[in-house]
Amino acid sequence: MGMQSQDIIRRSATNGLTPLPQARSHEQEVAKLIDVSLCTGCKGCQVACSEWNDLRDEVGHNVGVYDNPANLSAETWTVIRFDEREDEAGKLEWLLRKEGCMHCAEPGCLKACPSPGAILQFANGIVDFQSEQCIGCGYCIAGCPFDIPRINPKDNRAYKCTLCADRVAVGQEPACVKTCPTGAISFGSKAEMKDLAATRVEELKGRGHDGAGLYDPAGVGGTHVMYVLTHADQPSLYHRLPDSPHISPVVRGWKEWLKPVGALGFIATLAGAFVHYMGVGANTTDETPPDEPEKELEDAGQGPNDNGRDA
Amino acid sequence: MGNSNLVLRTKLIDRMFHWSMVSCFMLVALSGLSWFFPSLNWLGYVLGPPQLARVLHPFLGIAVFALLMCMFVRFVHHNLFVRTDLTWFRHIADVLLNKHGQKLQIGKYNAGQKILFWGIMSLISLLFVSGLMIWRAYFAGFFPIPVVRLALLAHSVAGLALILLVIGHIYMGIWVRGSIGGMVSGYVSRAWARQHHDRWYEEEIAPTKPLPSKRHG
Numbered sequence: 001m002g003m004q005s006q007d008i009i010r011r012s013a014t015n016g017l018t019p020l021p022q023a024r025s026h027e028q029e030v031a032k033l034i035d036v037s038l039c040t041g042c043k044g045c046q047v048a049c050s051e052w053n054d055l056r057d058e059v060g061h062n063v064g065v066y067d068n069p070a071n072l073s074a075e076t077w078t079v080i081r082f083d084e085r086e087d088e089a090g091k092l093e094w095l096l097r098k099e100g101c102m103h104c105a106e107p108g109c110l111k112a113c114p115s116p117g118a119i120l121q122f123a124n125g126i127v128d129f130q131s132e133q134c135i136g137c138g139y140c141i142a143g144c145p146f147d148i149p150r151i152n153p154k155d156n157r158a159y160k161c162t163l164c165a166d167r168v169a170v171g172q173e174p175a176c177v178k179t180c181p182t183g184a185i186s187f188g189s190k191a192e193m194k195d196l197a198a199t200r201v202e203e204l205k206g207r208g209h210d211g212a213g214l215y216d217p218a219g220v221g222g223t224h225v226m227y228v229l230t231h232a233d234q235p236s237l238y239h240r241l242p243d244s245p246h247i248s249p250v251v252r253g254w255k256e257w258l259k260p261v262g263a264l265g266f267i268a269t270l271a272g273a274f275v276h277y278m279g280v281g282a283n284t285t286d287e288t289p290p291d292e293p294e295k296e297l298e299d300a301g302q303g304p305n306d307n308g309r310d311a
Numbered sequence: 312m313g314n315s316n317l318v319l320r321t322k323l324i325d326r327m328f329h330w331s332m333v334s335c336f337m338l339v340a341l342s343g344l345s346w347f348f349p350s351l352n353w354l355g356y357v358l359g360p361p362q363l364a365r366v367l368h369p370f371l372g373i374a375v376f377a378l379l380m381c382m383f384v385r386f387v388h389h390n391l392f393v394r395t396d397l398t399w400f401r402h403i404a405d406v407l408l409n410k411h412g413q414k415l416q417i418g419k420y421n422a423g424q425k426i427l428f429w430g431i432m433s434l435i436s437l438l439f440v441s442g443l444m445i446w447r448a449y450f451a452g453f454f455p456i457p458v459v460r461l462a463l464l465a466h467s468v469a470g471l472a473l474i475l476l477v478i479g480h481i482y483m484g485i486w487v488r489g490s491i492g493g494m495v496s497g498y499v500s501r502a503w504a505r506q507h508h509d510r511w512y513e514e515e516i517a518p519t520k521p522l523p524s525k526r527h528g
Contacts, residue, residue, distance in 0.1 A: 013349030112463075114346035115361055135365040137346070138447030142459045151447055156362070250460040254467055262347065262471045269475050273482040280409045283487045285503045 007123035012113035027123035031190040032103075032163065032174060033197055035228040036238065037204060037212075038184035039096045041066060041080050045176035045185065049078050052164060052175035072099065074152030074159040078176060081239035097227065097238040098176070098185070101148045101161035103127045105221030108247040109160075111255050112143025125190065125224035126163045134158050145220060145245035163224065193226060200228050219246035317498040318516050320419075325385050326497055332378035336477070339371045343470050369446050376439040383432055389419040390429065395510060396422035411506055419511040427480055434473040441466040 007027050008020040050056060057075035062068065066082040078100035085093045107127045110119040118133035119140065129140075129149070136156030140149040149158045164174035172178070173187040186196055197214040204212035213232025216222050227241075235241040321329070338357055342364045345355030358364035358371075395416035399406065402415055406423075415421075420428065443450050444462035451459055484491045487507065493499040504512040 013346075013352070015350050114349060116349055116352055133361075135361045136447065137365050138445075138451055139463065141447070141451070142445075142456055142463055147456060153448075156366075156448065248457070248460050250457070250464050254460075254464045258464070258467055258471070259348065262467075265471060265475055266478075269478050273478070276407070277482075277486060280407070280486075283409050285489055285500065285506050287500060287502045 008120050009123050010107070010110055010121035011117050012110045012119040013116040022123075029123075029125045029190040030163075030168060030187065030224060031125065031193040032177060032225045033186045033188075033193040033228065034098050034225065035184045035186070035197075035200055036095065036097050037200075037209070037228065037230050038182045039080070039098065040182055040184075041082060041096045042181060043068070043080055044179045044181055045098055046076070046078055046080065048175040048179035049161070050076070052167070053077065053162070072148065072150055072160075074150045074154075074157075077101070077159065077161040083237065083239050085237055095231075095238050097241065099148075099239065101127065101163070101225065102146055102220070102245075103161075103163050103224035104145075104245075105223065106247060108143035108145050108220070108251060109140035109149055109158075110143070111247055112139040112251055114139060122165070124168065126165045126168065127224075128162050128165045129158055129160060131155075131157045131159070143247065143251050145242055145247060161225075190222075190224065197226060197228050201232075204228070204230060215241070217242070217245050219244050316500055318501055318504055318512075319497055320493050320499045320504070321497045323497060325382070326494060328378055328382045328385065329494060332375055332382065335371045335374045335378065339368055339375055340470070340474050340477070342368045344474070347467055347470065366448075369442055372438065372442050376435050379432065379435050386428065390425045392422070392425055393418065396425065399423070414509045416510045417508045419508060419515065421508070423483075427476060430476050431473065434469045434476070437469040438466060438473065441469065 007022050007024050009022070011020055014020070055075045055077065057069060057073055060069045063070055067079060069076050069079055072079055078098055081095075081097045081099050083095040083097075085095055087093060103125055104127065105125065107119070107121060109129075110121055110127060113119045114137060115133050115135045118130050118135065119127065120130060121127045134157040136151060136158070138149075138151050138158065140158050141147075141151070149160045151158050164172070164176075167174060174185075177185045177187040186193060188196075194214065194216070197216075201212045201214060209230045211229075211231045211233040213229060215227035215229050215232055215235055227235075227238075229235060229238065229241075231237050234243070236243050341354040341357045345352050345361075345364070352361075355361055355364045358367045395418065398416050399422040402413060403423075405413065406415070406421075441462040444454050445451055445459055445466055454462070484494070489499055489503045490507075493503070501512070501516070504516060
């Protein structure tokens with residue numbers, strides 16, 4: 001849904017020469033901070049997300065792990081990941097992470113999207129899909145460094161966490177934040193959340209979690225969903241959370257390099273053809289009877305047909 | 312045709328393959344460009360609203376591929392490179408500058424047309440394979456995301472290259488008078504055939520007339 005009350009700073013497939021709506025310039029960057037060390041895996045956030053967003057995914061099957069549903073889908077925008085790990089001392093750790101859209105400052109989905117206005121980035125940091133503009137090509141899936149967007153087979157549109165843009169627009173925190181019973185999820189301005197994270201990281205370090213730290217990856221310009229990780233030095237322990245996420249160079253090459261080269265190719269080809277035509281003129285055929293130089297044809301196909309030539 | 316000045320250059324079935332492929336190709340190419348150059352978004356409306364264009368583009372792409380494969384079977388034996396193509400390459404400047412006169416031993420298709428033929432056939436194959444890989448509704452889910460990214464890039468590169476080749480092909484048709492009519496009616500004049508495809512004319516057309524003398528086998 002269009003968030004009319006918020007500034008748009010990026011719009012998919014839209015030429016930068018035409019400015020986006022930006023009269024209201026007081027927006028503060030927001031962020032959701034997920035402290036994995038406080039998460040108990042209750043899945044209350046999943047339920048709150050489904051409830052607020054009116055999502056009712058099909059009931060799946062227990063596949064022997066706690067992740068339930070087993071994966072994100074067009075109707076499951078967040079899911080708790082449960083990863084078991086034995087550390088060097090043989091001590092078992094259960095690493096929980098609430099997975100969902102990270103709301104990157106440099107969103108790969110938006111870069112890849114070919115449909116004007118199907119993905120918007122607001123000045124407060126929220127990256128939101130505009131379902132009615134979505135054409136269902138799935139390029140956002142290829143563009144995302146976190147493997148988040150999902151196409152709904154029912155309507156061929158891409159979906160993901162909106163960071164409850166509709167709630168945030170009216171001054172509320174996202175549904176998952178409101179519902180989390182352990183306080184593992186916080187919401188506020190990005191600056192506040194970074195301060196909160198710093199405090200929490202200090203506490204964790206004081207308790208022996210030397211690797212504790214904030215996950216706010218610079219490769220995508222920082223994110224508006226951040227994690228406090230107990231193993232911030234190894235994010236990939238948390239269900240393959242990318243260690244250094246960035247928009248793939250292939251996607252960048254496709255969108256940033258090939259596009260201007262292709263445009264130049266078109267201009268050069270069309271201009272070249274036009275100049276050639278102006279310089280050389282049409283390549284016409286002289287339909288009058290051939291004279292001496294053609295003699296080497298030994299009259300092949302000529303003699304008997306001379307009378308038909310003008311017809 | 313009943314006109315002995317005209318010779319049949321392209322049979323009806325081949326013309327039908329060509330022009331039906333052209334119709335589908337135009338729609339696929341314009342919609343594809345609408346996504347590659349979002350500023351040209353309006354081009355996609357040749358296939359209706361953007362969502363519908365996204366649905367139709369791959370199916371029409373398959374039609375283009377299938378028709379081109381039919382054309383491949385029909386045309387490939389005329390497009391194998393032969394020694395005399397070197398003559399054409401040596402005289403490329405004369406060819407482009409409209410300097411006629413020399414006999415360049417050009418068969419049914421000249422060397423440039425053969426390059427176009429193989430370019431189109433290889434690019435459409437690449438577009439077909441990469442297009443299936445990025446077809447989100449049916450196949451993209453079977454490929455890892457990094458592979459899909461490469462397929463997207465390959466699809467864009469091949470699509471651009473093919474469209475530029477086709478622009479060149481269209482220009483040649485406009486430049487060389489008589490060739491578009493030849494592809495529509497199938498017939499070209501004897502003089503046209505001698506001027507642009509001398510060896511083809513001598514070997515395939517002239518011998519049908521009761522004339523002895525030299526043959527090129």
